[in-house]
Amino acid sequence: MKKASTALRADDARELDWWKNAVIYEVYPRSFQDTNGDGIGDLNGITKRLDYLKELGVDAIWLTPVYRSPHVDFGYDISDYMSIDPQYGTLEDFDRLVAEATERHIRVVLDMVMNHTSDQHQWFIQSRSSRENPYRDWYMWRDGRAGNASARRQPPNNWQSLFGHSAWQWHQPTRQYYYHKFYVEQPDLNWHNPAVHEAFRQVMAFWLKRGVGGFRFDAITTLFEDPGLADEGVLVDKDGKPMINAFGDPQLDGSKTDNQPGVHEVIQEMRAEADKFISSKFPGTRVLIGETYLHNIGDLKKMYGTPEKPEFHLPMNTQVGMINRLDVTEFRQKLIDAETHLGDHIPLLLFDNHDKPRIDARYGDGVHDIDIQRVIATILLASRGAALIYYGDEIGMKTTPPSRRDEVKDPMGIAGWPEEKGRDGERTPMQWNATRNAGFTSGTPWLPVPPSAKTINVRTEKSDPNSLLAWYKTLIRLKKTVPAFANGANIMLDTENTQVLSWMRQAAGAPQVVVCVNFTACKVVADLTLGETGMRPRKLKTLLKSPDGADSLVTSRIVLGPYGAYIGEVV
Numbered sequence: 001m002k003k004a005s006t007a008l009r010a011d012d013a014r015e016l017d018w019w020k021n022a023v024i025y026e027v028y029p030r031s032f033q034d035t036n037g038d039g040i041g042d043l044n045g046i047t048k049r050l051d052y053l054k055e056l057g058v059d060a061i062w063l064t065p066v067y068r069s070p071h072v073d074f075g076y077d078i079s080d081y082m083s084i085d086p087q088y089g090t091l092e093d094f095d096r097l098v099a100e101a102t103e104r105h106i107r108v109v110l111d112m113v114m115n116h117t118s119d120q121h122q123w124f125i126q127s128r129s130s131r132e133n134p135y136r137d138w139y140m141w142r143d144g145r146a147g148n149a150s151a152r153r154q155p156p157n158n159w160q161s162l163f164g165h166s167a168w169q170w171h172q173p174t175r176q177y178y179y180h181k182f183y184v185e186q187p188d189l190n191w192h193n194p195a196v197h198e199a200f201r202q203v204m205a206f207w208l209k210r211g212v213g214g215f216r217f218d219a220i221t222t223l224f225e226d227p228g229l230a231d232e233g234v235l236v237d238k239d240g241k242p243m244i245n246a247f248g249d250p251q252l253d254g255s256k257t258d259n260q261p262g263v264h265e266v267i268q269e270m271r272a273e274a275d276k277f278i279s280s281k282f283p284g285t286r287v288l289i290g291e292t293y294l295h296n297i298g299d300l301k302k303m304y305g306t307p308e309k310p311e312f313h314l315p316m317n318t319q320v321g322m323i324n325r326l327d328v329t330e331f332r333q334k335l336i337d338a339e340t341h342l343g344d345h346i347p348l349l350l351f352d353n354h355d356k357p358r359i360d361a362r363y364g365d366g367v368h369d370i371d372i373q374r375v376i377a378t379i380l381l382a383s384r385g386a387a388l389i390y391y392g393d394e395i396g397m398k399t400t401p402p403s404r405r406d407e408v409k410d411p412m413g414i415a416g417w418p419e420e421k422g423r424d425g426e427r428t429p430m431q432w433n434a435t436r437n438a439g440f441t442s443g444t445p446w447l448p449v450p451p452s453a454k455t456i457n458v459r460t461e462k463s464d465p466n467s468l469l470a471w472y473k474t475l476i477r478l479k480k481t482v483p484a485f486a487n488g489a490n491i492m493l494d495t496e497n498t499q500v501l502s503w504m505r506q507a508a509g510a511p512q513v514v515v516c517v518n519f520t521a522c523k524v525v526a527d528l529t530l531g532e533t534g535m536r537p538r539k540l541k542t543l544l545k546s547p548d549g550a551d552s553l554v555t556s557r558i559v560l561g562p563y564g565a566y567i568g569e570v571v
């Protein structure tokens, strides 16, 4: 009898490995495209814009939560994990989005919020109804520090919400506190309770059966807290004085509420659940992405798990993208870390998301912003691994925070005003064209369209070969077609240079590719001696260069204009 071949066909491998060199595009559904005139983006809007995303070249879209929600945290407070919020559409709309995306070979990745639910979720409504309710233990109920008598009532400890003030909320009817790492309306689930695990396995299966390409796991490092409820340390400044955060509270060290034991076991469990749905067919591997703000590369590596107990395929590497200043040496070091300390794992780079001011605000100088955004895009898309793009970054959308407190929509911006203006500024409507509402809605947009939409928009940039949009498109095409970009190693070049970051992509049997980006507003020269071999490229074929910004002089030296970028193939 002939033994069945275990080798994968080329097609199968593509479906199984799709995430390894993937471009994943984050959509903030509320702000992407409105189709019914209520000023709020919806699923049909995303479906309508799939051709745009296809043309851009993305492999997957990650949608921030679209489940039923009271929208205190704009979807991150979920009241039913197995339905679509009416503001965004229906389950039928969702299925249509997945079907239409599938046709264009785009996967749909959902957000999975397991740390907390909405206080309007049936689980919590049950839980708070009495201390004897079977759901009581699904959440974190605790007595006050010195009992629950009103005269001496104090929260169990000093833990704080990331969105300001105590993380403990007193519940008068059942006379106990509950814990919330985020808003009061987002009570934390109790992950010591096996029923909570089972509930989330079911939620995942529900969406995996509908064909989703995977999940992005929200706030994953905060699932567990110190069972002893010990106080967290207070950070002090150089004079030994307690540091105060934007909400006027002492700045805590997070040592008892972040990265506590138990997190890895939960990720392993959810990975095993998702792996049951792997097939060689679309959507192939169901990718698990982690929201992993970890400052140390060793901790990030652990998030991938082991061959026996795999965890995330792609835990976010925030160490490169959140450096927040153009420091060549720091970038070089963090990229070397990603290349050398993660074993065989695939890095997931990103520079932006719906929680951070956009790239202009963190890297721009107000003069060369577009050039600087080209530099950032080049690092993002010409480095090894998967890349995450936040909607609007491909056209250079600007952070546009509210100018008055009474305009703020994100509650943390109301609590923290004026120091903390909240996250509205990076969530403004997608800028499709130069009309009044930028083509986002025919109604009144839920957040104002920034004035910059007049020039920064898809329609204008589509017809300009030197636009940022054109740059992104070309980079993505190169990422997909240049052999060394598929999985070629990242090797840093010219490593003493403090003005230019240069690297080479190298893969067996493929021509080497050199990339260099200027981190300064001056004209500079990059030395492209190929690594320690001291070899110089004999000839370079330019694949991409900044408009008026880069020229190859002699083969091993490239002149870069202010914030110029250059990509060339060694021939």
Ligand code: GLC
Pocket: 073, 076, 077, 113, 182, 218, 219, 291, 354, 355
């Ligand atoms: C994550 C989300 C953020 C949300 C928080 C609570 O950090 O990215 O937007 O507010 O979790 O769910």
Ligand code: CA
Pocket: 034, 035, 036, 037, 038, 039, 040, 041, 042, 087
């Ligand atoms: Ca709408």
